[in-house]
Amino acid sequence: MGISTEAQQFAQFLENVRVKASTPGLDLAVVRDIVDTHASASTEPEGVTYADVDADGVPALWAIPEGADPDRALLASPAPRQLTWKPPGHAHRPPSRQPRRSREGKADMKAFVVEMYGRDGLRAADVPEPTVGDGDVLVRVSAASINPLDRMLRNGEFKRLLKHRLPFVLGHDVAGIVTQVGSAVRDLTVGDEVYARPRDLRIGGFAEFIAIDQDDVAPKPQSLTPREAAAVPLVALAAWQILVDRAHVMPGQKVLIHAGAGGLGSTAIQLAKHLGATVATTTNTRTEKLVRSLGADIVIDYTKEDFSKVLSGYDLVLDSMGGANLEKSLTVLKPGGLAIGVAGPPDAGFARQLDAPSFMGMAMNALSRKVRKQAKALGVRYEFFFMQASGAQLRELGALYDSGRLRPVIDRTFPFDQTLEAMAYVEQGRTTAGKVVISMTPGSD
Numbered sequence: 001m002g003i004s005t006e007a008q009q010f011a012q013f014l015e016n017v018r019v020k021a022s023t024p025g026l027d028l029a030v031v032r033d034i035v036d037t038h039a040s041a042s043t044e045p046e047g048v049t050y051a052d053v054d055a056d057g058v059p060a061l062w063a064i065p066e067g068a069d070p071d072r073a074l075l076a077s078p079a080p081r082q083l084t085w086k087p088p089g090h091a092h093r094p095p096s097r098q099p100r101r102s103r104e105g106k107a108d109m110k111a112f113v114v115e116m117y118g119r120d121g122l123r124a125a126d127v128p129e130p131t132v133g134d135g136d137v138l139v140r141v142s143a144a145s146i147n148p149l150d151r152m153l154r155n156g157e158f159k160r161l162l163k164h165r166l167p168f169v170l171g172h173d174v175a176g177i178v179t180q181v182g183s184a185v186r187d188l189t190v191g192d193e194v195y196a197r198p199r200d201l202r203i204g205g206f207a208e209f210i211a212i213d214q215d216d217v218a219p220k221p222q223s224l225t226p227r228e229a230a231a232v233p234l235v236a237l238a239a240w241q242i243l244v245d246r247a248h249v250m251p252g253q254k255v256l257i258h259a260g261a262g263g264l265g266s267t268a269i270q271l272a273k274h275l276g277a278t279v280a281t282t283t284n285t286r287t288e289k290l291v292r293s294l295g296a297d298i299v300i301d302y303t304k305e306d307f308s309k310v311l312s313g314y315d316l317v318l319d320s321m322g323g324a325n326l327e328k329s330l331t332v333l334k335p336g337g338l339a340i341g342v343a344g345p346p347d348a349g350f351a352r353q354l355d356a357p358s359f360m361g362m363a364m365n366a367l368s369r370k371v372r373k374q375a376k377a378l379g380v381r382y383e384f385f386f387m388q389a390s391g392a393q394l395r396e397l398g399a400l401y402d403s404g405r406l407r408p409v410i411d412r413t414f415p416f417d418q419t420l421e422a423m424a425y426v427e428q429g430r431t432t433a434g435k436v437v438i439s440m441t442p443g444s445d
């Protein structure tokens, strides 16, 4: 019996199960994918269930403990309870497949790793599951999202500052389920749905599993699906740290947010509005409506108009372009106003933040000398900003997503095995607005 015929029979079986046992959480489309690809997880009222093929290649469904790793649970003793479906005359035996094991004895997982710096440096690979430290949680990744930082890291743009050892797993944003906790972990337990921007040098969201320091992790906002939650952490933390921590935006202040349709801009507009600011943004004609729906009061189409000719008296500019855009941004500030650059040039504060040697601080100061001088001449300030991981802030942000004050903007979702295509899609500039997400179960949320 071919797998597709079995899959059809199994889907038919699940249809019956759904009717008989009323299992509304079980998405047949997802399960069909699962059966076709031999592995993944779905939920039903009794807890997480797992669809796989048994030792004879016949599709079956097992109930496994919530948060458990299906591969391991299936091989555990006693065997997990099986939801009954057997083709006539068939007795199920658990899958014969053993978890893949690396040379270090750890189970292997699928991941996208930077093997060498450069455009073609990202590859799919089987790598050992991450080691879980005392203060870490192991997260089975449900979804991840792409940030410009992934491209930069892959290209080696940060290699002098962020000293990753090649090969390393890429990916700065994740949502998933905790499957293991270290001995010193306090507030998180197996089965928790979480989201995170893991700290620098401990990234690795483009993988089946990631070990994350507990301090970088927060419960997933309940109102968001894993796919939506994965779109949030890096840009939301950056927006929060810029607008709240660094600039202390107050009600009534005027804030200009460049690139309002981007991942960062679309989040910063919403947060600045929540803080009570009047928000101007730059975007293109296609996304004007979207940025207004996010709360922008003044929208400037950068393809038609020069923002520096129409705006003045601003308290804060968030510049994500650098270069001429940043220099012009200084001119729209009121005296004492602040321009925060996230695309550069860096300053000595950035070197300090990364604990880089002092000569790097001097080099960075040199890079930003021109713009700092221009700012001083205009009676305004320039600061570079680079975001930091924070589970505590993700908890606060989660409440804003759950209350509907913030919402993620997602351009497109790719399946995990198409992570390279997703990166190429982002790099070719084909996005319309917001984030590009990678999902382990596309179509399920």
Ligand SMILES: NC(=O)c1ccc[n+]([C@@H]2O[C@H](COP(=O)([O-])OP(=O)(O)OC[C@H]3O[C@@H](n4cnc5c(N)ncnc54)[C@H](OP(=O)(O)O)[C@@H]3O)[C@@H](O)[C@H]2O)c1
Pocket (backbone or CB within 6 Å): 147, 148, 149, 234, 235, 238, 258, 259, 260, 261, 262, 263, 264, 265, 282, 283, 284, 302, 320, 321, 341, 342, 343, 385, 386, 387, 429, 431, 432, 433, 434, 435
């Ligand atoms: N330092 C940090 O902590 C930090 C944190 C987050 C992001 N960033 C940086 O911020 C930048 C943006 O990040 P992102 O995640 O928002 O990237 P993104 O999702 O790729 O968005 C970039 C946006 O810029 C728009 N754009 C291009 N040229 C523009 C122009 N001249 N004026 C206005 N908008 C323009 C693009 O729209 P169209 O091309 O379609 O018009 C797109 O919507 C990146 O350089 C990223 O590295 C830094």
